[in-house]
Amino acid sequence: MIHPKHSYFPQLKNDTFLRAARGEEIEHVPVWCMRQAGRYLPEFRESRAGKDFFETCQSPEACCELTLQPLRRFPFDAAIIFSDILVVPQAMGMDVQMVAGKGPTFPEPLKEPEDLQRLQVKVDTAKELGYVFRAITLTRHKIEGKVPLIGFSGAPWTLMSYMIEGGGSNTHSKAKRWLYQHPEASHMLLKMLTDVIVEYLLGQVAAGAQALQVFESHAGILGPAEFKEFSLPYLRDIARRVKDKLKEAGQDVPMIVFAKDAHYALEELSQSNYEVVGLDWTIDPLSARERTGGKVSLQGNMDPCALYAPKERISDIVKKMLEGFGTRGYIANLGHGVYPDMTPENIGAFVEAVHQHSKQMIKQ
Ligand code: CP3
Incomplete structure (x- = not known):
């Protein structure tokens, strides 16, 4: 199902991000932001105005x-x-519906293990998620080789928690109840999700994605033991299976794992088949380097709220962050997504600070 014939895509002009993911030499530290497409941009709000969120997701042009x-x-x-x-x-x-002021909502969440029967086990990703693949292919053309295009998926535990909670939650106690009361059904669900995610990520690469990020956004509500049992094995399995399949087709696409608030599992994450480990802002850059022992590239991790600071202060914070991580095997990012009330100008200041400071550090 993989079509490695992507020679018809415009040639990539800036591969700094891909080189940093592989720990190769770079001229400046690459930078992007989680949720860089978002409501903080007036043009985003205008494009999205009056349109349903998931309908927007289903339109490749949008x-x-x-x-x-x-x-x-x-x-x-x-x-x-x-x-x-x-x-x-x-x-x-x-x-799943996106409810204004409330966020994602599942009108009929999974309540008990019997509810797993409602789920499609064998998903035809080309049919059900073909609109994402078409969006990726179209974007690969329209981006004109300016920068690489990242594809992504939620990780099994994060998706499972949404499917059981039915939306956002503070305690995630409904989903965690499954882990303690129904461990077998939990593993069954996590396995089902893993199978779909593997196909989904491979489909994204076939469509033109040049890197993949897996979001385990709800890692932090698990303790170390639960993470080891219900998250880590599936994260590892996803990367292994995606890489094995890509290898058969002679392809190699860097993979990033972002397990938010999983500082307790940093060592394990750095040995989980991903080239890059994404970090939230609760981890000190220098200790992250020590704990991952140069085995992986690191991505992150400025507190998004630092974007509320004046530009000069943002520049200082970025400089310290770069000194902590070093310039090699490092991709600058925020520790989580941009918030809707942030000023575009300060995102610009963040990007510029990363480029300027890192160029100077590399020259020295
Ligand atoms: O720019 C990007 O980062 C790419 C697009 C992207 C979106 N969602 C667009 C979006 C990505 C990578 C995601 C992933 C996602 N979605 C995650 C994992 C990352 C994370 O934040 O931890 C999660 C947990 C979701 C689920 C989700 N979707 C939430 C919690 C929300 C916010 C709801 C709200 O009311 O604030 C969404 C909606 C969403 N997804 C928006 C965007 C830009 C904002 C809503 C809109 O555009 O109307």
Whole structure:
């Protein structure tokens, strides 16, 4: 199912992000932001106005436009396809709606293990998620080789928690109840999700994605033991299976794992088959380097709220962050997504500070 014939895509002009992911030499530290396509941009709000969120996700033209918007303003070194992690539960047969002021909502979440029967086990990703693949292919053309395009998926535990909670939650106690009361059904669900995610990520690469990020956004609500049992094995399995399949086709695409608030598992994450480990802002850069022992590249991790600071202060914070991580095997990013009330100008200041300081550090 993989079509490695991508020679018809425009040639990549800036591969700094891909080189940093592989720990190779670079002229400046590459930078992008999680949620760089988002409501903090007036043009994003205008494009999205009056339109349903998931309908927008289903329009390749809309996804392409929203992905390109931040690149017109800032010299980011990568783009991430506009989509959402919850398209996977939708493809498995669940109804998900984006409710204004409330966020993603599942009208009929999974309540008991019997509810797993409602799910589509064997998902035809080309049919159910073909709109994402078409968005990626269109964007690869329209981006004109400016920067690499990142594809992504939610990780099994994060998707499972949404499917059981039915939306956002503070305690995630409904989903965690499954782990303690129904461990076997939990593993069954995580395995089902893993199978779909592997196919989904491979489909994204076939469509033109040049890197992949797996979001385990709800890692932090698990303790170390639960993470080791219910998250890590599936994260590892995803990377292993995607890489094995790509290798058969002579392809090699860097993979990033972002397990938010999983500082307790940093050593394990650095040995989980991903080239890059994404970090939230609760981890000190220098200790992250020590704990991962140069085995992986690191991505992150400025507190998004630092973007509320004046520009000079942002520049100082970025400089310290770069000194902590060093310039090799490092991709600058925020520790989580940009918030809707942030000023575009300060995102610009963040990007510029990364480029300027890192160029100076590399020259020395
Ligand atoms: O620019 C990018 O980062 C690419 C696009 C992207 C979106 N969602 C677009 C989006 C990505 C990578 C995601 C992933 C995603 N979606 C995650 C994992 C990353 C993370 O934040 O931890 C999660 C947990 C979701 C689920 C989700 N989707 C939430 C919690 C929300 C916010 C709801 C709200 O009301 O604030 C969304 C909606 C969403 N996804 C928006 C965007 C730009 C904002 C809503 C809109 O555009 O109307």
